[in-house]
Amino acid sequence: MLDYVLIGAFAELALGILAVAGRRYGAIGTVVYGGCLVISTGLVLDSVAVLAGVGGGTPPTAVLPFGMPWLPGHFRLDALSAFFLLVASLGGASVSLFALGHSRHPGSHAPDAARILPFYPLFLASMTLVVVADDALMFLFFWEFMSISSWLLVLSNHREKGNDHAAFVYLMMAGIGAGALLFAFGLMAGPQGHYTFEAMRAASHSHLLAVGVFVLALIGAGGKAGIVPLHVWLPLAHPSAPSWVSALMSGVMTKIAVYGFIRICFDLDGPLPWWCGGVVLLIGGITAVMGVVQALMEHDLKRLLAYHTVENIGIIFIGLGLAMTFRFNGLAALAALALAGALLHVFNHSVFKSLLFIASGAVLWATGNRNMENQGGLIHRMPGTALAFLIGSAAISALPPFNGFVSEWLVLQALLSGTVLPQWLLKVAVPVVAAMLALSAALAATCFVKAYGIVFLGRPRSAAAADAQETDRFSLAAMFFMAGLCVAVGVLPTPILALIDKATQLLTGATMAGAEGTNWLWLVPISAERSSYSGLVMLVLICLAAGALRLIIHYVLSHHVRRRSAPWDCGFPDVSPNTQYTASSFAQPIRRTFGATLLAARERVTTPDPGDPSPASIVVVITDHAWQLLYVPVAQAVQFAAGWLNEFQNVSIRHYLAFMFAALILLLLVITPWQ
């Protein structure tokens, strides 16, 4: 099983090299994307097989001869790795299918094909190899590989304004995160240098060390996932990349970061105190609310989706924080519930976020523009894309009977069970976080009404939108496959939850408590008396009711004709489509309510004097407080320190020798307590 994964990953690496070698051939795009599609599909099947129990109980391991001479590359495929491999490969397969169709479009891809094609398979391969890595060196090597290949993909469209700034910020944050993870692994490896995960699991860590590793993992892996305040790179970098790469970055790479966090905090690190889970819980809640409020203020479609990713990562971290606190208090079944909710949300989010990003890629190709204020009426011109985006929007807004609702429902059930926690601060934090989750779910629905309504509905606001064309068969197939998955997992979540149970069994030692009441029809997380859900029953009820209504109206009412006419205009026919609501106007009430406090949103309106025919203007200023409070002071401090250190560049040899001597003494003093 693991062998297939490794072979697949190296095949993808080979595809990358092939892309460089064959860049003059026109069909190289088809070959590369087709190859990635085939390999990813194989990996999906392999991971499902491993999770379903094929191949025996013990996780397969492999040792490959690269790495350091004393540390060959270890690889392992246990239940957690298999689940994240499933998520990554599913995303990779669907996005490759989309890219296969998209790369054949004239003008969308060709000028930068040589910049994208080699790095795309490398990106996929590195993500695959991160989840199966079993020692610190392999993990960090492929983590950095993932960061650099995605950085190069972000830079691929370097002529567009702002992309190089986005790439710079991304590289900086990725570097800081990788540095934090390096320290974390270094702390866990100890002075003897046991870098394999096996050894880290077996070692006993002191309390202070465990907390230090936790904080570093939160900065490193959490920053890559996009928690507040380390999220600032996400809305810059994700929209700058080509759309299918954005889908992979938002849908899959952030999940790999979540995998890193789970691996370190749940598996490798020592026992953590109770407040660590509380910290993760609160950070998740704040991330969820801040992400969605900022998403509401955006009028760039891809930026909106990127901020929304931040919100969903917040929800995942809420589940993870709950799992940590329940695990500390010995409530294994509830920890399994919270973890299952978080992992199901990982799966669901990768599916619907990839769907939304590739649909926005189709829109971008069709209209040439990411700005929502220039779209409109695309439901008539691009019906397939519109339907797929609608299903994705409904899923991400947590509406039954789609899949987003199931995972949020599980996380809410876990939050409601938090009354049994004995720690008082947690007793107060859990309801506050539950309120934040409720608020972010409601705001997410608003956000997607805005996104879908302004882009696809109404009348076209520009000539490009009026002339848009539907995208090709492969792209549509990819979108409908993901939309179908959204419906399928929403209506029948139990098979996926059975696969997730293997991972939760590994990490918390229990599965969801209500397992005896759960079957293919009913989802019972805790006990049948407490709560249950059946997406299938609800879907059947809604369809039956709708069908009955349609029949009654068609056969009972005689006058079932419909006539088309002009819309209601109060006597002032507005021929111009600019009288419609725009994205900014739709969000204005929310901006006034939430944005004024959370984002310091201010509007500056300049109206001309009466008689002056020049247009009025409104400028909305939004501040992300994370920049002002965290990054700008840090950057200024670094500048200051660099300026000060510059003094030491031009000193005599005697000074240099003194510096080296001081560094030697310092290192000797540091090593002493280690022994």
Next chain:
Amino acid sequence: MLMTDPKLKLEICYLLSGSMAIVSFALLYQSRMAATINTFAVHALLLGLVVALQADIQAEHNLYLTAAIAVLFKAIAIPLALHFIIRKFDLHRTIEMVVSPGLTMTAGLGLVVVAVMVMRPVTVHSDALVTADLIFAMVVLLLGILMMITRRNAITQVVGFMSLENGLILAMAGVHGMPLVVEISVALTVLVACIVFGMFFFRIRERFSSLDIRHLESDGRVSQ
């Protein structure tokens, strides 16, 4: 009392002190002067009921006097006096707030958390209902102070001060065997009465440049 079940009486006490905390939140939300004063009257009435009930539970008959003071002075006399001041001196009917009501109420929620955190270790060995009573008293007290800091108008600040006192009296009544409860409540009431009278005289002097009360009678025409 018709109900003789002591547990039920404690539960009703708990409900009433919780209602006082809710009315404190409502006080934070109000944006009109008349509504604020009426809400405060309800606050004081609830206090009277709680104290009377505690007098019955603890068999401490002095507390009936405190309850009577709360109802007579704070629920009837002082609100009437404040309404009179507003009407006669034509003061602004709306309240200028320092921050929006939404933020004030969120800060109020934070104070509830603080009250819970503070009172928990103190009452660890007590009955759950007594703990709840004391937590609500602390909440009323803290919300009273919050109301004083987030208001610009003197009358509403006095109302905030009086609700803070109500919280103190609630706490004193909730704890068994506290001495001098009645004396303290009388002293606080006298203090508030002085403040109200002070405002009254200040406004008269400012408006009419004299303290002659005949200015207030028969629409301001003073017969020499």
Next chain:
Amino acid sequence: MAIISESLVQLLQVLLVIGIAPGLTGLIRWVKARLQRRRGPPLLQAYYDLARLSRKEVVMAEHASWLFRSVPYLAFTSVWTAAALVPTFSTSLLFGPAADLIALVALLGSARFVLALGSLDIGTSFGGMGASREMMIASLAEPAMLMVVFTVSIFAGTTFLPAAAEVVRNHHAIIHVSMLLIVITMVIVALAENARIPVDNPATHLELTMVHEAMVLEYSGWYLALIEATASIKLVLYLSLFSCLFLPWGMASANSTAVEVLAGIGIWIGKLGLGGILLAVFETCIAKMRLFRLTDLIGGGFLLGLLSVILMYVFGNI
């Protein structure tokens, strides 16, 4: 046997909910008219309206899409399904285990989602205004409703609505501060979700009151009949939810006789009537609020709900 009685009760509830809803709307309009010293429309006017609308021709805007045509069906079936899952006169419902309180709130959310999308489909500013304001109100009202759900479910130990109703009936739920708080929150949420004064005026189409009415401005014929029926059913749902959570006496249960079920129906209709009259009196006594004052009101409801959840966590079920 239990399955048969449960499915009969379910079917009866599904039909009764649709049957009673226009009557409730008519009652509220009649009471409001009488309080305002008018004669007002007859009690059954809402039924006549629905019948008349069903016979009329549908006129659609030129560029309305398939989404616009599907919205009335989707909204109606979502709200109808949700109303079928709330115990009205009996706590034993066949499809009860399919959806709990949280799913109920989410179903109402999906009805609102599609209505907002349908209004944006036409491409005039009325639709955008209605959708934008409705979603702003919903972004505070839905979390407030979820706070109510959380409080009830922590109190009852379950999110399963019939079970929660049984628990509330058997304990002194009224004597609990959190329940008092969520009565206030639920009243505010019900007013906001059903587009009643002080949140929105259901009687006019003026710009001042354009929240719900602006969203459905373009619908006509049987589409409009479906949407008006949706609004009526939503009101019945909220009143039934209120009575189920706070006044659960008189409901039949799993092993009740037919007489008890009929008595339950009568009591339920009585509760609905009483609720309708109180709502009409409340609407007459109070004026509509400015749009941006609404955020203070509903936000206040949300914060009260959050306070009740915190108190519930801290104190448990005292």
